Amino acid sequence: MIRKAEKSDYEEMDFVFRESAKALCIRNYEKSKVLDWVGKPWAERFVESANKGNDQFVKISNGKVVAFAELNTEKFMLNSIFVLSNYAGKGIGQELLEFLISKAKEAGIQYLKLDASLNAVNFYLRNGFKKCGVSKFTTQNGVVLDSVQMKCVFGT
Numbered sequence: 375m376i377r378k379a380e381k382s383d384y385e386e387m388d389f390v391f392r393e394s395a396k397a398l399c400i401r402n403y404e405k406s407k408v409l410d411w412v413g414k415p416w417a418e419r420f421v422e423s424a425n426k427g428n429d430q431f432v433k434i435s436n437g438k439v440v441a442f443a444e445l446n447t448e449k450f451m452l453n454s455i456f457v458l459s460n461y462a463g464k465g466i467g468q469e470l471l472e473f474l475i476s477k478a479k480e481a482g483i484q485y486l487k488l489d490a491s492l493n494a495v496n497f498y499l500r501n502g503f504k505k506c507g508v509s510k511f512t513t514q515n516g517v518v519l520d521s522v523q524m525k526c527v528f529g530t
């Protein structure tokens with residue numbers, strides 16, 4: 375089940391973010407950079423993110439948060455999808471992506487942009503996004519990550 379995130383989900387989402395980044399992003403970045411990025415447990419990151427206008431959604435499996443995603447319809451931006459590493463490769467990322475695209479369409483948006491971490495580029499390419507540039511993405515806690523700018527224009 376995918377549903378809107380609640381404040382009571384933030385600790386679990388923080389765990390998912392930190393575990394997923396450490397397990398799955400480490401293949402494409404220096405370990406020290408990923409460790410700086412994930413930092414210490416900090417559930418308030420999601421309060422900050424919600425205050426910036428991001429809509430947050432969680433995927434629940436067996437009663438726990440196994441993945442989450444954030445969307446900013448005002449900025450036409452897909453901000454994040456993170457899946458617990460044990461649940462990766464099972465289509466959950468794709469399910470969340472399709473969910474976000476349906477939310478974006480509901481909001482009257484015709485396209486979404488994102489800054490993909492290097493490990494996620496193939497995932498987005500397989501799911502209809504195209505590369506449109508490269509960027510140095512600054513994370514919430516100020517770490518600069520090489521990333522790929524991508525865009526998906528929705529069909530009718």
Ligand SMILES: CC(C)(COP(=O)(O)OP(=O)(O)OC[C@H]1O[C@@H](n2cnc3c(N)ncnc32)[C@H](O)[C@@H]1OP(=O)(O)O)[C@@H](O)C(=O)NCCC(=O)NCCS
Binds near residue numbers: 465497500
């Ligand atoms: C990118 C991500 C969201 C994709 O979600 P997912 O549920 O794993 O998506 P899929 O099931 O479609 O599988 C995606 C990839 O996992 C690989 N995979 C297969 N089995 C796997 C396993 N047991 N463990 C990890 N990855 C596996 C697949 O080969 C596929 O690789 P590719 O996309 O490079 O071709 C997820 O891997 C993730 O959370 N990564 C870390 C955070 C991140 O980078 N998020 C994107 C930030 S913009």
